Every structure is written in C-alpha cells, then in structure tokens.
Amino acid sequence: MALTAVAPSAVRLPFADRGPVSDAVMRHLSGLTDFADHTELARHAVARTPDACRDEDTALALFALYASSYGSIGQVAADLEWDARLIATRQVLEESLENALRATVPVPEAPAADKDAVSRALFTLTKPSPGPSLSRHLAKRATVEQAKEFFVQRSVYTLREADPHSWAIPRLHGRAKAALVEIQADEYGGGRADHMHSAMFAAAMRGMGLDDSYGAYVDAVPALTLTSHNMMSMFGINRRLVGAIVGHLAAFEMTSSIPSRMYADGLRRLGFGTDVTDYFDVHVEADAVHEQIAGRDLAGALAEDRPEVLSDIMFGAAACMAVDGWVDEHIMEAWSRGDSSLRTGVRL
Numbered sequence: 433m434a435l436t437a438v439a440p441s442a443v444r445l446p447f448a449d450r451g452p453v454s455d456a457v458m459r460h461l462s463g464l465t466d467f468a469d470h471t472e473l474a475r476h477a478v479a480r481t482p483d484a485c486r487d488e489d490t491a492l493a494l495f496a497l498y499a500s501s502y503g504s505i506g507q508v509a510a511d512l513e514w515d516a517r518l519i520a521t522r523q524v525l526e527e528s529l530e531n532a533l534r535a536t537v538p539v540p541e542a543p544a545a546d547k548d549a550v551s552r553a554l555f556t557l558t559k560p561s562p563g564p565s566l567s568r569h570l571a572k573r574a575t576v577e578q579a580k581e582f583f584v585q586r587s588v589y590t591l592r593e594a595d596p597h598s599w600a601i602p603r604l605h606g607r608a609k610a611a612l613v614e615i616q617a618d619e620y621g622g623g624r625a626d627h628m629h630s631a632m633f634a635a636a637m638r639g640m641g642l643d644d645s646y647g648a649y650v651d652a653v654p655a656l657t658l659t660s661h662n663m664m665s666m667f668g669i670n671r672r673l674v675g676a677i678v679g680h681l682a683a684f685e686m687t688s689s690i691p692s693r694m695y696a697d698g699l700r701r702l703g704f705g706t707d708v709t710d711y712f713d714v715h716v717e718a719d720a721v722h723e724q725i726a727g728r729d730l731a732g733a734l735a736e737d738r739p740e741v742l743s744d745i746m747f748g749a750a751a752c753m754a755v756d757g758w759v760d761e762h763i764m765e766a767w768s769r770g771d772s773s774l775r776t777g778v779r780l
Contacts, residue, residue, distance in 0.1 A: 445496060445507055447650050451489025453477050453521075458496050460518060461508045471521045478528035485532050485755065491655035491662060494525040495588075498665040504592060504646050526666050530673075533663065539750040545739035547732025554679070554727050554749055558686040566760040567691035569767070570698035579702055580780040581773050582695075583640055584649045585763060586633075589661045591646045593630040594619035596661070597681045599668030606737060608678070611729035615685070615722050632711040639707035642780065652774040656759050663755055667748055675741030678734050679748030682726040687753070688719035 444462045449455035452473050459467035474490065481487040499505040500513050512518060540557055543549040570582060589596075594616055601612055621627030626635075634644035643649070650658075667677035692715035699709050706713075731749075735742045766773040 445505060446647060447492065447496065449489075450492045450655075451477070453489045453525075454492040454496065457493040457518070457521060460515070461496055461500055461505075461512055463509060463512075471517060471524060474521045474524040478524060481528075483532065484528040485536070485659045485758070486655050488655045490525055490528065491658040492650075494522065494529065494662045494666075495650070495658045497522045497525070498662060498669070499647070501665075501669060502592065502595060526670070529659070529662060529666060533751050533755075534747070537747070537751045537754040539743075539747050542742050542746050545735045545742050547728045547736055550732040550735045550742070550745065551727035553746065554682050554686060554731060557746075557749055558683050558753060560687070560690065564764065565691075566764055567694035567698075569764065571694035571701070572698070574698055574702070574767075576702050577780060578767055579699060579704075580640055580642060582763070583637055583642055584652055584774060584780065585657050585759065587637060587642075587644075587649055588653055588657055589664070590633040591630055591637075591644065593628075593633060595630075596664035596668040597677060597684075599665075600674055600677045600681075603671050603674040604678075604734065607733035608730050608737065611725050611733060612678075612681075615681070615725055615730070618718055618722065629711065629714070632714065636708045636711045639704065649774075652776050654762065654773075654775050656755070656762055660755050660759055663751060667751075673744060673748075675734065675738075675744030676748030676751070678731050678741075679745035679750075680752045682723075682731040682745070683749035683752040685719050685722040685726040687756075689716055689723065692716050692719065 444464070445458040447454075447458065449458060452468065453470055456468040456470035456473055460470060470493070474493065477487070477490050478484060481490065484490060496505070497518060500508045500518070503510070540553065543553040566582070570579065574582070597612070598616055601609060601616070604612060619629050621629070621631070625631060637644040664677070664680060667673045667680055692712040696709045696712035696716070699712070731745050735745055763773040
C-alpha cells in the first residue's frame with residue numbers, strides 16, 4: 433500500500449536565518465522549493481567553523497531539524513521528519529557538535545561500575561563552585577529586565593521541559609527505566625496538565641509579561657543557548673548515546689534544587705507573586721528527591737547493568753555542566769558590561 437505524504441504548508445518557519453545552512457534547512461522544512469543543498473553547505477560550514485558550540489548558523493539549523501522531530505514548530509509537515517536529505521544534514525551537524533563536545537569538555541575519570549560509586553562521582557562533579565553564579569546574582573542583584581532575559585534564555589528548553597530526556601525511556605530496561613519513568617512522571621505533573629513543569633514555566637512567563645508560545649524568542653538567544661538544547665536532543669534521539677542522556681539528566685537534577693531556591697527568592701525580591709515563583713519553588717523539593725533517584729537508581733543502575741556506557745554517563749554529565757556553565761558565563765559577562773545577553777533588541 434502506497435504511503436500518502438502530507439504536503440508541507442509552504443509557510444516560512446518563524447525564525448530569521450543566521451547563515452546559508454539554517455536558511456536552506458528552514459526553507460526545506462517550510463515546504464519551499466528554492467532551498468540549496470544544505471548537506472553540502474553543512475559540510476563546508478563545519479569544516480571552517482572554529483567552534484561548533486558557538487556557531488550561530490549551524491546551531492539554528494540543528495535546532496530546526498530537531499524541532500521537526502519534536503513537532504514543536506507547527507509549520508513543519510510531519511512527513512519531513514524522515515526526509516533523507518534532512519537526516520543527512522542532521523548527521524553532519526550532530527557529528528560536528530559531538531566532536532566539539534568530546535574535544536573540549538573535561539570529563540573526570542570513570543568510577544567503578546557500581547551505583548554508589550557512580551552516584552558519588554556525579555555528586556562530586558556537580559558540586560557547586562564558590563565563585564559568582566547566575567543564581568546568586570538573580571537572588572541578590574538582578575534587575576527586572578535581567579530577570580526577564582533569564583526567562584527568555586531558559587524558555588528554549590523549559591517550555592519543553594523533560595522531553596529531550598524522555599527519548600531515553602524506550603532505550604532503557606529494568607531498574608534504570610523504572611527510575612527514569614519515576615522522575616519523568618513528576619516532570620509531567622503526575623497526570624495533571626497544569627502541574628506539568630513546562631506548563632508551570634509557561635505560566636511564570638505569562639506572569640512576567642512574556643510570550644509563552646514555544647519558539648517565540650529563538651531569534652533572541654545566542655548559539656550557546658540553542659546548543660544546550662541541541663546537546664540534549666542529540667543525546668536523547670541517538671540510541672548509541674543513551675549513557676550520555678542519562679548522565680546529562682543526573683547532572684541536571686543535581687544542579688537544580690539550590691539554584692531554584694535562589695531564583696524564587698530573587699523573583700520575590702523583585703516583587704513577583706506565586707504565579708511566577710511557583711515553578712521554582714516546586715523544583716526546590718522535587719529535584720532534591722530527583723537527584724538521589726537520578727544518581728543511584730538511574731545512572732548508577734545503568735552503569736551496573738551496562739558497564740560499557742559508563743564513560744558516556746560521565747561524558748553526558750560533564751557536558752551538561754560545561755555547556756550550561758558557558759551559557760551562564762555568557763549571560764553574566766554581558767550583564768557585568770551593562771549589556772543585554774540577548775542577540776536582538778527584543779522589547780521585554
């Protein structure tokens with residue numbers, strides 16, 4: 433029986449291109465016919481970029497390709513998810529990003545493949561540093577404008593919170609799978625749509641006077657912010673990287689509880705109410721529990737059951753710490769100069 437393809441809408445994606453690769457990819461995803469050979473363009477781009485993590489053109493192109501799989505951008509026809517030309521381009525960009533991460537992210541020596549040893553190693557890796565931090569700045573000194581920028585930067589992932597890690601569920605088995613489902617059940621609100629963490633963040637954005645529609649601020653954020661999301665998507669979508677997405681989630685949960693308390697305190701200091709702070713207050717308690725499950729029952733159990741992925745567990749955790757640290761450094765450096773951390777002059 434022949435398959436019937438759904439015709440693309442031929443409506444341009446709602447993002448401004450950042451170069452030839454993102455332009456060609458988005459034209460293809462939009463159903464337009466005048467797109468260039470984006471796979472060849474991608475090969476040229478990755479060959480000449482000095483830093484795949486900070487390349488604006490390739491980061492946006494990869495983000496748009498992942499948006500097709502998530503279904504997060506309505507203009508993309510569902511049948512294009514598996515278009516061979518788009519997949520070929522995605523593979524070129526993924527290889528470049530993964531190679532860049534493996535070359536630049538410092539990964540600690542892997543512990544023994546024992547859940548207690550793995551948990552200890554992950555807690556050591558994610559131990560907060562005593563220096564300046566974005567969460568402390570939000571708690572003590574941030575302006576309302578900076579708080580809104582913070583929400584814009586976080587919206588690229590948090591309006592789809594938990595989705596990148598959920599790709600791992602069918603790739604896991606036994607104890608690790610049960611642990612991940614336990615964490616994700618909380619992330620998705622325990623069956624209550626308004627308690628989904630993504631929905632709570634959307635409510636907080638509305639309380640800040642911001643647009644809570646997905647992708648509304650993609651044009652405003654730099655490549656590093658897109659790379660943070662792209663990294664999660666790459667780890668989650670590629671089955672061979674299941675260890676990396678598990679390590680990433682473990683580090684993500686282990687570094688959430690205390691900063692969330694500081695973010696909530698800072699927002700209260702600025703005069704915002706519970707419609708804005710509830711999202712962060714929920715994470716103070718939830719992630720204090722999740723970090724224990726993620727360290728021992730998820731990452732530790734996976735390492736015991738599949739020792740061959742232990743090195744990727746540590747890589748994923750280290751990559752989470754490094755890339756999100758780079759994003760925070762970018763924001764703090766811009767603010768220290770009195771500048772915006774955003775790419776465009778968005779009115780917030």
